[in-house]
Amino acid sequence: MKAKNSFDRHSFFEDVFAVVRLIPKGRVSTYGAIAKYLGTGKSSRMVGWAMNASHAAIPHVPAQRVVNRNGLLTGKFHFTTPTLMQELLEKEGVKIEKDTVQNFEKVFWNPADELL
DNA sequence: GAGGTGACTGCGA
DNA sequence: CTCGCAGCCACCT
Structure with a gap:
């Protein structure tokens, strides 16, 4: 197939990025919530x-x-360093313990509830 | 163009 | 909370 990159056309990547960028500082969201909001649902x-x-998004x-x-930081290994994800969240005021978000229900931000 | 992969989720036990 | 199973779909080779 042609060597088409994800940026050659409007892909749902951009939709995901758009939603993720809307997450307020000090808040977190889940893949499922975003998926549901985008319509990818299951x-x-x-x-x-x-x-x-x-990482390539601008x-x-x-x-x-x-x-x-x-509330588990499942994707932390995909960051520059495995500890970066936790450090960034804690810097924003999100408490992390054992790679898990503390008070997860309180910092949880649901796009389908906030944006819609 | 078929097959494999994956930063997941929901349900049952 | 943990463990296991099945479904899900865009992307890559």
């Missing part, structure tokens, strides 16, 4: 996969604010 994997390309996407439904 395919929350696609959100995670989209985040895989977030402006930068605050992927550290996106965790799985358990």
Whole structure:
């Protein structure tokens, strides 16, 4: 196939990036919430996969604010350093313990609830 | 163009 | 909370 990059056309990556960038500082969201908001619904994997390309997104996407439904920093190994994700969140006021967001229900930000 | 992969989720136990 | 199973779909080779 042609060597088409994700940026050759309007892909849902951009939609994911747009939503993630809307996450307020000190808040976090989940892949499922974003997926549902975008309509991908059950395919929350696609959100995670989209985040895989977030490093190349401009402006930068605050992927550290996106965790799985358990509040676990599942994607921290995809950052520059495995500790960067936690450090960024703590710097924003989000408490992290054992790679898990503390008070997750309180800092959770649901796009389908806030944006719609 | 078929097959493999994955930063996930929901449900049952 | 943990463990296991199945479904899900865009992207890459």
